[in-house]
Amino acid sequence: MTLPLRLIPLLEQYDFACERLLSRLAGPLMDSGNGVDIGVVPLGDDEYLWEPAPGCWSVRRRDDGPGERATALAGAGAWGRDSADSPHPFPPPFTTLAWRLSHLSEMLTLRADHTRGSRSLTREGYRTPGDAAGAVAAFESASAAWREALLSADEAALDTIGYSTYPNGSDAEDVFVDIVWWVNQEVLHHGAEIALLRDLYRARAS
Numbered sequence: 001m002t003l004p005l006r007l008i009p010l011l012e013q014y015d016f017a018c019e020r021l022l023s024r025l026a027g028p029l030m031d032s033g034n035g036v037d038i039g040v041v042p043l044g045d046d047e048y049l050w051e052p053a054p055g056c057w058s059v060r061r062r063d064d065g066p067g068e069r070a071t072a073l074a075g076a077g078a079w080g081r082d083s084a085d086s087p088h089p090f091p092p093p094f095t096t097l098a099w100r101l102s103h104l105s106e107m108l109t110l111r112a113d114h115t116r117g118s119r120s121l122t123r124e125g126y127r128t129p130g131d132a133a134g135a136v137a138a139f140e141s142a143s144a145a146w147r148e149a150l151l152s153a154d155e156a157a158l159d160t161i162g163y164s165t166y167p168n169g170s171d172a173e174d175v176f177v178d179i180v181w182w183v184n185q186e187v188l189h190h191g192a193e194i195a196l197l198r199d200l201y202r203a204r205a206s
Contacts, residue, residue, distance in 0.1 A: 004155045006177060011150055014184050018143040021191035024198060025101075025136050047201045048098045048132035057082035059098040059128050059135075069093055074123055075106070079130035097197045100190045101135050102128045105142040107168075107186065111179075112145035114166040116152050123168060143187075150180060 003011070023030035027040030051058060055068040059081050066073050066082050069089040073080025081102045082093075095103075106126045113121040129135045149164075153176060157163050163176035171179055 003151070004153070004158055006155075006158060007150065007153060007180070010177075010180050010184060011147070014147065014150070014180075014187065017184065017187040017191055018147075021187065021194065022136070022140060022143075024191070024195050025139075041202075043097075043132040043136060043198070045132050047198070048101075048135060049096065050197075050201055051096055052197070052200060052204070053094040055093050056096050057093045057099050058096040059102050059130060061130065067093075075126045075128045076124060077127040079128050081106075081128050097194050097201075098135065100194055100197075101139055104187060104190050105135070105138040108139075108142035108146040108183070110168070111164055111166045111171075111183065112142070112149040114171070115146075115149040115164040115176075117145075117149075119165050146183065153180075 020030070024040060025043045027042050029037040030040050032038045049058060057067055057070055059079055060067060060073055062073055062078055062080050066080075069084065070082035070093075071084045074083040075081060081099055082095075106123065106128070109126065110121050110123070113119060129138050153163070158177040158180070159175050161175055162172050164171040164179050166179075169179070169182070174182075
């Protein structure tokens with residue numbers, strides 16, 4: 001299928017954002033931004049779960065229960081992501097690298113399924129990895145799944161309200177091209193946050 005012209009720059013932006021985030025997480029090299037490759041230490045478990053501020057929301061062992069101001073650990077399995085029913089705590093808690101990466105991977109996995117898959121996956125059934133290597137692999141798989149969903153969209157799909165039936169966003173009210181744009185900004189801004197957290201971890205006081 002020929003890609004709609006409107007989708008091409010959005011897909012290129014998405015690919016760039018995902019590639020850059022994965023290289024920042026796993027290395028071994030990343031583009032510094034000016035064409036110079038710099039070495040990257042792969043994300044480790046201590047850094048993945050590092051809490052740089054009091055009262056962080058993070059990914060936690062289910063047996064340990066939710067963190068401060070959280071009321072539940074979202075997902076299934078031995079690990080879950082701190083969460084709370086709406087209205088969320090204000091001011092919002094600082095979220096760890098693990099929380100942000102899990103949020104991205106869950107969102108991409110579920111949106112892909114509700115666009116081109118079984119349309120049955122839920123937050124309650126999503127399994128969040130408790131280790132860095134598993135989390136990076138989960139993001140790589142999730143980002144690839146959403147990319148495949150994008151490749152299935154034609155011009156009519158881009159203008160269809162509810163083409164994605166993802167239940168945790170505005171998908172039921174928005175045309176699909178707006179959802180594509182929204183997912184891009186999620187990857188871009190959370191990717192930038194994750195990169196900054198890596199910088200802060202590297203520069204932290206020993």
